[in-house]
Amino acid sequence: MEAKVLEVNRRKKQIKLSIKALQELPETMQAQHQVSNVVEEEQTKEPDLTAMEIALRSAMEKADTEEKNAKKKSRKNKDSDSEQEDLLSRTLENKVGQNS
DSSP: OOOEEEEEETTTTEEEEESGGGSOOOHHHHHHHHHHHHHHHHHHOOOOOOHHHHHHHHHHHHHHHHHHHHHHHHHHHHHHHHHHHHHHHHHHHHHHHHHO
16 A cells, blocks of 8 residues: 655654545646645644753743742742831830830
């Protein structure tokens, strides 16, 4: 049996085959078919990612989320630091005011 290889997807380990693609088409249909093939190829091309690329992308995403969380925590710490400073200064003012 003969078939034409339409697409190879290494990531999914799939090969798309077509028996009909080997049959001869009338000339008018061949021109239309070639144009549609070009459009399909542009739409179906997926980058084949290696295991290293997948690991790198997941690590980068994880680092981004951790960085965002760290920024949120630092904002909270700054707010609590300013509240503590305010409380301490008021307490000291009251103590100094009572001693005078």
